Amino acid sequence: xxxxxxxxxxxxxxxxxxxxxxxxxxxxxxxxxxxxxxxxxxxxxxxxxxxxxxxxxxxxxxxxxxxxxxxxxxxxxxxxxxxxxxxxxxxxxxxxxxxxxxxxxxxxxxxxxxxxxxxxxxxxxxxxxxxxxxxxxxxxxxxxxxxxxxxxxxxxxxxxxxxxxxxxxxxxxxxxxxxxxxxxxxxxxxxxxxxxxxxxxxxxxxxxxxxxxxxxxxxxxxxxxxxxxxxxxxxxxxxxxxxxxxxxxxxxxxxxxxxxxxxxxxxxxxxxxxxxxxxxxxxxxxxxxxxxxxxxxxxxxxxxxxxxxxxxxxxxxx
Amino acid sequence: xxxxxxxxxxxxxxxxxxxxxxxxxxxxxxxxxxxxxxxxxxxxxxxxxxxxxxxxxxxxxxxxxxxxxxxxxxxxxxxxxxxxxxxxxxxxxxxxxxxxxxxxxxxxxxxxxxxxxxxxxxxxxxxxxxxxxxxxxxxxxxxxxxxxxxxxxxxxxxxxxxxxxxxxxxxxxxxxxxxxxxxxxxxxxxxxxxxxxxxxxxxxxxxxxxxxxxxxxxxxxxxxxxxxxxxxxxxxxxxxxxxxxxxxxxxxxxxxxxxxxxxxxxxxxxxxxxxxxxxxxxxxxxxxxxxxxxxxxxxxxxxxxxxxxxxxxxxxxx
Amino acid sequence: xxxxxxxxxxxxxxxxxxxxxxxxxxxxxxxxxxxxxxxxxxxxxxxxxxxxxxxxxxxxxxxxxxxxxxxxxxxxxxxxxxxxxxxxxxxxxxxxxxxxxxxxxxxxxxxxxxxxxxxxxxxxxxxxxxxxxxxxxxxxxxxxxxxxxxxxxxxxxxxxxxxxxxxxxxxxxxxxxxxxxxxxxxxxxxxxxxxxxxxxxxxxxxxxxxxxxxxxxxxxxxxxxxxxxxxxxxxxxxxxxxxxxxxxxxxxxxxxxxxxxxxxxxxxxxxxxxxxxxxxxxxxxxxxxxxxxxxxxxxxxxxxxxxxxxxxxxxxxx
Numbered sequence: 001x002x003x004x005x006x007x008x009x010x011x012x013x014x015x016x017x018x019x020x021x022x023x024x025x026x027x028x029x030x031x032x033x034x035x036x037x038x039x040x041x042x043x044x045x046x047x048x049x050x051x052x053x054x055x056x057x058x059x060x061x062x063x064x065x066x067x068x069x070x071x072x073x074x075x076x077x078x079x080x081x082x083x084x085x086x087x088x089x090x091x092x093x094x095x096x097x098x099x100x101x102x103x104x105x106x107x108x109x110x111x112x113x114x115x116x117x118x119x120x121x122x123x124x125x126x127x128x129x130x131x132x133x134x135x136x137x138x139x140x141x142x143x144x145x146x147x148x149x150x151x152x153x154x155x156x157x158x159x160x161x162x163x164x165x166x167x168x169x170x171x172x173x174x175x176x177x178x179x180x181x182x183x184x185x186x187x188x189x190x191x192x193x194x195x196x197x198x199x200x201x202x203x204x205x206x207x208x209x210x211x212x213x214x215x216x217x218x219x220x221x222x223x224x225x226x227x228x229x230x231x232x233x234x235x236x237x238x239x240x241x242x243x244x245x246x247x248x249x250x251x252x253x254x255x256x257x258x259x260x261x262x263x264x265x266x267x268x269x270x271x272x273x274x275x276x277x278x279x280x281x282x283x284x285x286x287x288x289x290x291x292x293x294x295x296x297x298x299x300x301x302x303x304x305x306x307x308x309x310x311x312x313x314x315x316x317x318x
Numbered sequence: 319x320x321x322x323x324x325x326x327x328x329x330x331x332x333x334x335x336x337x338x339x340x341x342x343x344x345x346x347x348x349x350x351x352x353x354x355x356x357x358x359x360x361x362x363x364x365x366x367x368x369x370x371x372x373x374x375x376x377x378x379x380x381x382x383x384x385x386x387x388x389x390x391x392x393x394x395x396x397x398x399x400x401x402x403x404x405x406x407x408x409x410x411x412x413x414x415x416x417x418x419x420x421x422x423x424x425x426x427x428x429x430x431x432x433x434x435x436x437x438x439x440x441x442x443x444x445x446x447x448x449x450x451x452x453x454x455x456x457x458x459x460x461x462x463x464x465x466x467x468x469x470x471x472x473x474x475x476x477x478x479x480x481x482x483x484x485x486x487x488x489x490x491x492x493x494x495x496x497x498x499x500x501x502x503x504x505x506x507x508x509x510x511x512x513x514x515x516x517x518x519x520x521x522x523x524x525x526x527x528x529x530x531x532x533x534x535x536x537x538x539x540x541x542x543x544x545x546x547x548x549x550x551x552x553x554x555x556x557x558x559x560x561x562x563x564x565x566x567x568x569x570x571x572x573x574x575x576x577x578x579x580x581x582x583x584x585x586x587x588x589x590x591x592x593x594x595x596x597x598x599x600x601x602x603x604x605x606x607x608x609x610x611x612x613x614x615x616x617x618x619x620x621x622x623x624x625x626x627x628x629x630x631x632x633x634x635x636x
Numbered sequence: 637x638x639x640x641x642x643x644x645x646x647x648x649x650x651x652x653x654x655x656x657x658x659x660x661x662x663x664x665x666x667x668x669x670x671x672x673x674x675x676x677x678x679x680x681x682x683x684x685x686x687x688x689x690x691x692x693x694x695x696x697x698x699x700x701x702x703x704x705x706x707x708x709x710x711x712x713x714x715x716x717x718x719x720x721x722x723x724x725x726x727x728x729x730x731x732x733x734x735x736x737x738x739x740x741x742x743x744x745x746x747x748x749x750x751x752x753x754x755x756x757x758x759x760x761x762x763x764x765x766x767x768x769x770x771x772x773x774x775x776x777x778x779x780x781x782x783x784x785x786x787x788x789x790x791x792x793x794x795x796x797x798x799x800x801x802x803x804x805x806x807x808x809x810x811x812x813x814x815x816x817x818x819x820x821x822x823x824x825x826x827x828x829x830x831x832x833x834x835x836x837x838x839x840x841x842x843x844x845x846x847x848x849x850x851x852x853x854x855x856x857x858x859x860x861x862x863x864x865x866x867x868x869x870x871x872x873x874x875x876x877x878x879x880x881x882x883x884x885x886x887x888x889x890x891x892x893x894x895x896x897x898x899x900x901x902x903x904x905x906x907x908x909x910x911x912x913x914x915x916x917x918x919x920x921x922x923x924x925x926x927x928x929x930x931x932x933x934x935x936x937x938x939x940x941x942x943x944x945x946x947x948x949x950x951x952x953x954x
Contacts (some may be wrong), residue, residue, distance in 0.1 A: 028354055036664055038692060048392035048414065052384055052421045056356060059382050064695050066688055069391065071766045073705065074684035075910045084914040086813045089911030094922075095929065096684065099909065102934040177404045273417065274393045274409030278402040286412075293413065298420040346672055366710035366732065370702055370739045374674060377700045387709065495722045580831065592711045592727030596720040604730075611731065616738040 001310040003131055005124075005140045006148055007190045013155075020156050020306035021297070027060050027305070033312055034063030040104030041067045041141065044126070045112040049300050050141045050149060051261045054108055057304035061312065066104065069197060079125040086236040093129040101134035106311055109225060113181050115245030120212070137311045145210075147183045150272050151191040153303040157296045158197065160233055161268055166196055167231035168265070172223060174202030174280040175250045176237035184272050186213040187240050193217055202226035205223035210241050219272065235271050235281055256281040261290060268292045319628040321449055323442075323458045324466055325508045331473075338474050338617070338624035345378050345623070351630055352381030358422030359385045359459065363430040367591060367618050368459045368467060372426055372457045375622035379630065380451070384422065384608035411447040419452035424629055431462035431499050433563030440528070455629045463528075465501045468590050469509040471621035476515065476550055479586055484514055485549035486583070490541060491521030492598040493568045502590050504531040505558050506605040511535055520544035524566045528559050541572060545581040552588040553599055574599040575624065579608060586610045637946040639767055641760075641776045642784055643826045651790075656935070656942035658895035663696050663941070669948055670699030676740030677703045677777065680746040685909060685936050686777045686785060690744055691942035697948065702740065703876050715761040729765040737770035742947055749817050751881030757781065758846070773947045781846075783819045786908050787827040789939040793932045794833065794868055797904055802832055803867035804901070808859060809839030810916040811886045812873035820908050821874050822849040829853055838862035842884045846877050861892060863899040870906040871917055878941070885896060892917040904928045 001016075003009050010016055022029065039058040041051065051067070058065045068074055077096050078089040085092065100107055109130055109165065113121035121144040131138050140148055158169060169192055171185055185201075190213045192199040200218045201209065220226040227233065231244050240246045255278075262265060267280070269291045277283055285291060319334075320329050328334055340347065358378040359369065369385070376383045386392055395414050396407035403410065418425055427448055431439035439462040449456050458466055476487060487510055489503055501521075508531045510517040518536045519527065526537065538544040545551065553574050558564045573596075579585060587599070587609045595601055603609060637652075639645055646652055648743050658665065675694040679687065687703070694701045704710055713732050714725040721728065736743055745766055749757035761802055776784055794805060807821060811867040821837075826849045828835040836854045837845065844855065856862040863869065871892050876882045891914075897903060905917070905927045913919055921927060 031354075038695070040688070043391070046390075046392050048386070048409070049417055051386070051391065052358070052418070056382075056421050059356070060354075060369060064692075066691055068684070068687070072682075073679070073687065074682050078913070082914070082919060085912040086915050090912065091684070092913050092914075095909050095911065095933075098930045099685055099933045100688070102930065103692050103937060137408055158713075273413050275413065276403040276408065277396070277410050277412075278400070279404050292418065294416045297413075297417045301421060349672075361709070364708075364710050366704070366727070367735055369704070369709065370676070370736070373702055374700075374739050377674070378672075516703050594716070594721040594726065595728050595730075596718070597722050601718060612734045612738065612812065615731075615735045619739060 001314050003138045004148060004307045004311065005127060005131070005138060005143070006146050007151070007194060015195065016152065016306055016310060017156055017159060019117065020152065020180045020302040023302040023305045025147050030061060032062045033309065034058060034061035037063045038307065039065045040100055040107045041062050041065060042070045042107065043068070043110045044070050045110050047110050048105065049297050050110060053300035054304045055150070057301055057308055060305055061308055065232065070185040079129055082171065083310040093126070094133050097130045097133035098135065101136045103188040104136060106137045106139060106308065107134055108139040108141045110141035112144055115179055115181065115239060116191050125293065137315060139307060142183055144181070145183055146187040146190070149300065149304055149307065150184055151187040151300065152307065153296060154188060154234070154270065154294060155191050155195055156299045156303055157292060161292060162231060165232065166198055168198040168200065168229055169232045169234065170226050170230040171234045171236065172200045172226065172256065173207050173254060174235045174237050174256055175252055175254050176276060176280060179239040179245055179247050180237050182209060182238045182241055183256065185209055185236050188234060189214045189217055200226050204249045204251065204254065206240055207244060208242060224260065224263055227260055227263040233261065233264060233267045237280060254278065256285050258282065258284045258288065261285055266290065270296055273297055319632050320454045322466060322629065323445060323449070323456060324464050325469070325512060331512065334470065334624055334628060335474055335477060337627060338470065338620040341620040341623045348379060348627065350380045351627065352379035353375060355381045355423040355630065356383050356421065357383045357384060358418055358425045359624065360388045360425065361386070362388055363427045363428050365428050365459065367615050368428060370576055371618035372459065372467070372622045374617055377621055377624055378561060379626055382539060397447055411444070412451050415448045415451035416453065419454045420453060421630065424455045424457060424626065425452055426457040426459045428459035429461055433497055433499065436562040455633060457625060460501055462499070463501055464505040464508070466505050467618065467622055467625065468502055469505040470625065471614060471617040472506060472552070472588065472620055473509050473513055474617045475588065475610060479610060480549060484516055486516040486518065486547055487550045487552065488544050488548040489519045489552045489554065490544065490574065491525050491572060492553045492555050492574055493570055493572050494594060497557040497563055497565050498555050500527060500556045500559055503527055503554050506552060507532045507535055518544050518551045522567045522569065522572065524558055524561060525556065526560060542578065545578055548582040548585045550588055551579065551582060551585045554590065555598060574603050575599065576600065576602045576606065579603055584608065588614055591615055637950050640784060640943045640947065641763060641773045641774060642782050643769070643787070643830060646952040649830065652788065652942055652946060653795060655945060656788065656938040659938040659941045666684065666697060666945065668698045669945065670694060670697035673699045673948065674739065675699050675701045675899055675944065676736055676743045677701060678706045678743065679704070679768045680686050680706050681746050683746050683777065685933050686746060689936035690777060690785070690940045693937055693944055696941055702924070715765055721837055726887055729762070730769050733766045737772045739828035740772060742773045742775060742944065743770055744775040744777045746777035747779055749755045751815055751817065751875060754880040769770060773951060775943060776821065778819055780817065781819055782823040782826070784823050785936065785940055785943065786820055787823040788943065789932060790824060790870070790906065791827050791831055792935045792939055797928060798867060800867065802834055804834040804865055805868045805870065806821040806862050806866040807837045807872065808862065808892065809843050809890060810871045810873050810889055810892055811890050812864045812912060812916060815875040815881055815883050816873050818845060818874045818877055821845055821872050824870060825850045825853055836862050840887065840890065842878060843874065844878060860896065860899055863896055866900040868906055869897065869900060869903045872908065873916060891915065892921050894918065894920045894924065897921055902926065906932055909933055934951065
């Protein structure tokens with residue numbers, strides 16, 4: 001694997017999942033493969049799970065990790081080609097990325113969308129700029145549009161806990177107080193559409209995800225109907241794609257409760273975290289036996305470790 | 319030792335001090351005991367000595383360290399049970415702590431009090447929440463109420479430099495421009511009350527510490543009288559416990575000067591640092607031969623190393 | 637080498653350059669020389685290249701690295717002797733530096749000037765305070781006045797790419813939107829004046845550098861004339877030394893363009909980065925074949941590694 005920016009970078013999904021499971025059994029199976037290799041982690045936005053799981057994954061492989069909160073520790077980054085840089089941005093991504101590439105063997109980047117200009121966000125200028133200019137493999141730590149390290153861990157968790165060959169997986173929109181990116185649902189849809197699952201997305205009208213990621217999933221506007229016979233409920237808020245970045249609804253009737261979970265086939269409850277308790281999901285669900293959000297977070301480590309290992313393998317072969 | 323949150327977690331104080339002294343003689347005596355173990359350090363507040371000494375202590379044991387300025391790098395944390403999270407806090411401590419516990423073998427936490435609601439502060443919701451939900455040993459890097467890594471280093475320093483079997487140790491309040499926590503004096507009192515010292519606390523009326531920590535120490539309201547025959551003067555400002563979080567006095571006559579030090583038995587001068595020069599203590603004392611504040615800071619490393627080692631030993635035995 | 641604060645700390649410049657080149661050929665030639673040694677990196681200002689290259693240099697030598705954004709992670713530092721510390725600064729450099737020295741074997745410091753009080757800035761109170769009080773070797777990561785790690789990498793790059801024994805090297809002022817420090821040009825001048833090059837500085841009147849660093853370089857006020865037959869063009873903005881910290885000109889005719897580069901002897905284009913595109917230098921130059929800014933940044937690693945190695949060698953000998 002050269003880069004890990006979307007599911008399209010994965011040549012063999014089954015092999016990648018197998019490797020992640022192997023690391024779950026034995027995290028220190030390959031403690032020296034990353035020796036003398038540096039993972040650079042760049043954050044333009046907050047991160048807890050991704051920051052720590054990716055860092056630990058690299059350490060388990062014998063890599064060193066260098067972390068920067070990029071625009072606080074370093075310089076604000078210009079991404080526009082041909083810009084006359086007389087404003088607030090001190091460094092162009094052409095230099096910033098190329099320089100990082102001199103010091104790092106792999107670079108991970110977190111860069112959220114602005115949720116103002118859809119075309120700009122969906123162009124993924126930051127992560128694509130690093131791919132173009134850094135000259136080393138790039139790992140997506142959640143970009144404007146996708147969060148594949150999360151989706152790989154999600155799929156791994158579903159594979160671990162499914163009770164039938166082809167489980168029903170429901171991605172459900174849930175209310176929130178802030179306008180959130182579409183990266184997690186986009187990415188989850190992209191992965192589920194390739195996995196051996198019966199995949200349904202449910203949300204209020206107006207919350208349709210970008211078709212390049214959501215299709216060909218079934219869209220069901222009736223949340224209760226969607227929940228019927230579900231084996232996994234994956235809750236997440238997102239802002240509108242069509243009415244870009246806008247909150248169209250805060251309807252509390254979309255919050256996940258035990259009553260709704262009763263409609264399912266004893267479904268496991270999933271969320272990428274952080275989660276707003278009693279807004280997105282009721283305490284009774286999160287604190288109940290069906291919640292697997294912590295196991296899901298634990299799997300982030302092994303997903304990241306498999307991704308880094310695959311990239312190290314590829315770069316060694318070159 | 320399971321956790322290190324207060325002196326009550328220490329089963330054998332003499333053994334812990336002995337281990338700290340052994341590490342001072344040979345910091346690299348056990349360079350592999352922490353291999354493949356991760357220490358997570360979480361800061362909700364600034365830290366210099368604690369940050370660096372605890373980090374280095376872990377490195378000396380062969381551990382890896384992952385550091386987060388939690389609410390800047392990650393997400394603001396809700397601690398209230400049953401909260402409807404529609405405000406500024408994106409993550410509940412139930413998830414935040416449990417997730418950290420998936421990635422870390424030991425977690426250290428710094429979380430200062432708000433100095434507004436005494437009951438809330440003295441409940442220690444943050445550190446107790448981590449103990450409850452993280453599932454791994456917790457180290458107190460200065461909580462709302464206590465700072466035991468500091469107190470262990472303080473006791474180690476007193477043991478090193480005492481010239482008689484049972485020295486007189488005086489904790490003296492000193493003036494300051496800001497309202498400061500009671501964690502350092504609370505913790506110092508708690509440790510001194512268990513040590514083989516003649517322990518006296520001196521402060522203006524109204525600055526009585528919480529009795530659960532200060533008792534049964536002697537309280538002497540006359541600073542000069544308290545200083546007589548003292549072997550160690552430990553200066554520190556704190557805000558009022560009774561009139562919670564308030565500054566009742568900035569009386570400069572409580573500042574530590576050479577004239578006051580002359581009342582003592584050639585006492586060593588101690589302070590946890592950082593210290594406001596010429597407000598808490600005059601330059602002439604800090605720059606004089608009796609000041610041991612730098613040795614005291616140096617001992618922070620060995621105190622932290624002994625604590626981490628004790629925790630690693632306990633978790634290995636399980 | 638005891639400290640690395642200016643070119644004056646370098647006993648044998650040729651030997652230092654030779655070592656840097658050796659590390660470029662084999663970065664892992666001495667992977668254990670820094671074992672059980674800690675490099676502390678303190679930043680009072682943003683840093684990308686210096687932060688990462690110095691960190692990686694230490695890792696290549698087997699050192700551990702502890703990094704602090706000092707006044708954000710720790711406490712604001714008072715540097716004035718005798719200060720009554722009743723303002724915003726919680727810690728004096730006397731304690732801050734001495735404590736750092738207890739935990740670190742080498743300390744690197746970045747501390748920019750205020751550009752308000754020239755005498756104060758040129759006294760270098762922060763880095764000199766650390767030299768005075770820390771008790772361990774100090775590395776300048778860009779101080780108020782000098783940036784020698786940059787200059788060593790610059791000289792290394794010039795030596796690598798020069799096509800004649802004594803190349804003509806031109807340091808040219810270029811326009812910028814903000815008032816910038818004089819540290820990079822001061823330091824570059826200081827190093828070039830000792831190197832075997834024909835060194836010329838060109839800038840508008842009023843931008844004369846501090847004579848202790850610039851002399852005996854040739855000053856040429858006509859930029860185009862300065863460029864004639866140049867083998868290396870080193871562009872950099874700085875604020876006025878005489879009219880201290882002021883922007884006297886934003887004259888865009890001083891921007892570096894291909895037309896100007898044509899006046900040279902196929903000169904290589906250098907800049908320390910970050911660089912404002914189309915303000916300091918036109919895209920056509922930076923993106924052209926003559927630009928060596930990325931190689932220059934890459935050499936920062938080997939320069940830092942040679943400096944740390946030299947300091948480790950000296951401290952071992954003691």
